[in-house]
Each structure stands twice: as C-alpha cells, then as structure tokens.
Amino acid sequence: MQKVKWGILSTAKIAREHVMPGMQAGKYCDIYAIASRDLAKAQEIAKAFSIPKAYGSYEELLADPEVQAIYNPLPNHLHVAWSSKAAEAGKHVLCEKPLGLDAADAEKLVKVCREKSVLLMEAFMYRTHPQWVQAKKYVEEGKIGELKAIQVFFSYTNLDPQNIRNRSDIAGGGGLMDIGCYPISQSRFIFGKEPKRGLALINRDPAWKIDTLSSAILDFGTGHVTFTCSTQLFPYQRVNMLGTKGRLEIEIPNNAPENKPTRMFYETADGIETITIDTCHQYQIECDLFSKAILEGSPLPTPPEDAIANMKVIDALFRSEKSGTWETV
Incomplete structure (x- = not known):
C-alpha cells in the first residue's frame, strides 16, 4: 500500500x-x-x-x-x-x-x-473523531429539533511561567489561542455557518499578562454559543448542544482518549440515551485522511479557509476585550 x-x-x-x-x-x-x-x-x-x-x-x-x-x-x-x-x-x-x-x-x-x-x-483533530461526525449528523437530521444554543467549557492548569503559552514576550500565548479556538471551531462546525458578532470577557494574569480566563458569547443569528476556557482552573471539558426538541452532550469533546470508548448523551422528552463511541485514535484518522487527500485527491476534512474563518472570530473577541462591547466578525 x-x-x-x-x-x-x-x-x-x-x-x-x-x-x-x-x-x-x-x-x-x-x-x-x-x-x-x-x-x-x-x-x-x-x-x-x-x-x-x-x-x-x-x-x-x-x-x-x-x-x-x-x-x-x-x-x-x-x-x-x-x-x-x-x-x-x-x-x-x-x-x-x-x-x-x-x-x-x-x-x-x-x-x-x-x-x-x-x-x-x-x-x-476533533473533527475527524466519530463522536463529532455523529453529533453533526444528529443536528443536521433534526434529532434535537432546531439548534438554538451550544455551551462549552474547556480548562486545564498550567502554572509554569516558562511555558511558551504563559510568556507574553512571545506572540501567540494565552488560553484563547491555545484552547479557546476549540469551542469556536466546534460551534462553527455544528451550526454550519459563521457567527455574526462576538462579545468577550477576558481576565489576564497580573504578572504574565496573558489571558488565563476567557468567556464569550457568539451570535449565530438563529442561535447563541457561550463558552469559557481557562489555563488556570481545574481540568474539565464538556460540550452541550441544545435544540427545540432535545439536547446532545459530548463527555470528552477535545482530547478524546485513545485507549477507551467515548460517550455522548442524547436527551429528548422520551428520556436520556447513552451513545458509546468505539475506541479510536483521532490523530490516526486525521493523518490518514490528510494522507489520502495527497495520494488520491480526496477532499480534506477541513479546507484551509476554515482556519481563516476561525481566526476572524478570535480576532473579534480580542477586539471585544478592549472595546467592552460586541464586535462584528
């Protein structure tokens, strides 16, 4: 082969x-x-x-x-x-x-x-994981009704002043760039469109000057996204997608384990169903799909223009930090 x-x-x-x-x-x-x-x-x-x-x-x-x-x-x-x-x-x-x-x-x-x-x-890599592929399918098929809200939390603890993410003398540090990009990407992926505007509340470490706690609202027109990310809180991650007829929750949305199954929770008026996703290696899937695109000319999982769109949202949130108001994406 x-x-x-x-x-x-x-x-x-x-x-x-x-x-x-x-x-x-x-x-x-x-x-x-x-x-x-x-x-x-x-x-x-x-x-x-x-x-x-x-x-x-x-x-x-x-x-x-x-x-x-x-x-x-x-x-x-x-x-x-x-x-x-x-x-x-x-x-x-x-x-x-x-x-x-x-x-x-x-x-x-x-x-x-x-x-x-x-x-x-x-x-x-998360976009190639079967749990996200299935979540996208559930939303598109209307299994939770009309998507209206997504709530995301993503945090970990990094108190090393020499870590590249905590150094303000080198561009690109801070929590929003490191992990805040995930809820932005995920919400754009699930809504299937771009947010119109964003509002951010950002706390910075007094000594390091990098953002360590960020909360934001993204306005998608037909629905809202709220998320909080932090590099100085207890490690935790969760995504909740809520529609008019149900909700879908991903237990480990970002760094899904490579040695055990993952779970999603699908809830409607009929009750809660636990959906188990078989063990897989999302980095293997990502790299294989990229390699296949090189070898066979198949489509990339995400086109490069998607990265530009994600950065536009991050840019808007940093502008909102300074202006204290909504910023157009």
Missing part, C-alpha cells in the same frame, strides 16, 4: 505523545524524518520511533526530497513562517492550531500554499 512520507518539525510533546503514534498506526502514513534544533534530541526520538532520518535543523528536513508532507507542532508564532517554508519546498502541510496569530497571518499561509499547489490543513 502506498504511503505518504512525513517529516516532523520538532520533537514537541503533542507530536511525541499523540500525533506520531497516530501516524504509525495509520494505513497511509510513514514517518520518514524528524528534525530538532538539537540533533541529539532528534536522534533520540528517531530511535524511539524507528524513524529513518534525524536532522539537526528544520531546513535540512525541508531540503530532503523524500519528504512529501510535514507536520508542524511548533509554537504558535512559528506556524506561518515554517509552514510557508515547507510549502515553498513543495511539502504538503498539516499545521497545529491556531494556523496563524490572526486572520491576516493565516491568509498569508493559505496564499503561499495555494501558489505552491500544496495541501494545507489546520490540525483540529
């Missing part, structure tokens, strides 16, 4: 613990090379994952003619720069979220990839 030869830009935790194991379990992925600014570290991870090539710089990996696609899990402020370099080298790009630091930044990358005729996708 033909497989795509992947290169991994950096030895980031998300790559080591989730994406690379997903790729190695996939049908269409072959991790051919990995790069780090520290050659010894690249060699260590390459040995652990049986990866043929290890490079001491990202440039060397991008210059390798065998590499067909790259996965970019670098810090947010490096997404556009290194993904653009990859595109210019003729590599397809799967880039971690958020795609850029703002919508204009994301547009630059989309333009480069389009000009170089390479595929680009923002790595929102």
Whole structure:
C-alpha cells in the first residue's frame, strides 16, 4: 500500500505523545524524518520511533526530497513562517492550531500554499473523531429539533511561567489561542455557518499578562454559543448542544482518549440515551485522511479557509476585550 512520507518539525510533546503514534498506526502514513534544533534530541526520538532520518535543523528536513508532507507542532508564532517554508519546498502541510496569530497571518499561509499547489490543513483533530461526525449528523437530521444554543467549557492548569503559552514576550500565548479556538471551531462546525458578532470577557494574569480566563458569547443569528476556557482552573471539558426538541452532550469533546470508548448523551422528552463511541485514535484518522487527500485527491476534512474563518472570530473577541462591547466578525 502506498504511503505518504512525513517529516516532523520538532520533537514537541503533542507530536511525541499523540500525533506520531497516530501516524504509525495509520494505513497511509510513514514517518520518514524528524528534525530538532538539537540533533541529539532528534536522534533520540528517531530511535524511539524507528524513524529513518534525524536532522539537526528544520531546513535540512525541508531540503530532503523524500519528504512529501510535514507536520508542524511548533509554537504558535512559528506556524506561518515554517509552514510557508515547507510549502515553498513543495511539502504538503498539516499545521497545529491556531494556523496563524490572526486572520491576516493565516491568509498569508493559505496564499503561499495555494501558489505552491500544496495541501494545507489546520490540525483540529476533533473533527475527524466519530463522536463529532455523529453529533453533526444528529443536528443536521433534526434529532434535537432546531439548534438554538451550544455551551462549552474547556480548562486545564498550567502554572509554569516558562511555558511558551504563559510568556507574553512571545506572540501567540494565552488560553484563547491555545484552547479557546476549540469551542469556536466546534460551534462553527455544528451550526454550519459563521457567527455574526462576538462579545468577550477576558481576565489576564497580573504578572504574565496573558489571558488565563476567557468567556464569550457568539451570535449565530438563529442561535447563541457561550463558552469559557481557562489555563488556570481545574481540568474539565464538556460540550452541550441544545435544540427545540432535545439536547446532545459530548463527555470528552477535545482530547478524546485513545485507549477507551467515548460517550455522548442524547436527551429528548422520551428520556436520556447513552451513545458509546468505539475506541479510536483521532490523530490516526486525521493523518490518514490528510494522507489520502495527497495520494488520491480526496477532499480534506477541513479546507484551509476554515482556519481563516476561525481566526476572524478570535480576532473579534480580542477586539471585544478592549472595546467592552460586541464586535462584528
């Protein structure tokens, strides 16, 4: 079976613990090379994952003619720069979220990839998980009636001042960019359209200056979305979708476990039904679908323009933080 030869830009935790194991379990992925600014570290991870090539710089990996696609899990402020370099080298790009630091930044990358005729996708792995595929189907089929509201909560605790997400001297930090992008993406996915305006209340750490608690309202015209995300609260996540005839709840909507089933709860006037989703690896599904798009020309799970639309909402919420009022998306 033909497989795509992947290169991994950096030895980031998300790559080591989730994406690379997903790729190695996939049908269409072959991790051919990995790069780090520290050659010894690249060699260590390459040995652990049986990866043929290890490079001491990202440039060397991008210059390798065998590499067909790259996965970019670098810090947010490096997404556009290194993904653009990859595109210019003729590599397809799967880039971690958020795609850029703002919508204009994301547009630059989309333009480069389009000009170089390479595929680009923002790595929102949740969209390929069967629980979200089924949730979308339930809503579209009217099983909860007319969708009117979505409520999302997503939090974790990160009190390390040196963590890249907590450093205000480096662009792209804070909770809204790191995890707030999920409820925005999820609500746009389920409503199947873009919000008209957004209102945000954002608290920032007094020392670090990055946002650590954000709550927002998104107005979709036919319904509303409310969400709260935080990087300094007890870890928790949940999504509730409410319609005129029922509701649908996803228990672990974002980092669904790779070693056990997940659950959704479907409630109507007839009672509550627990829907069990078989164990699966959402990163494997994501990377296989991207690889198939390269090999067979099949559609991407999400087009790159979706990433721009998501950033426009984030931009509006940051404007709302400053203006204290609704901001048009």
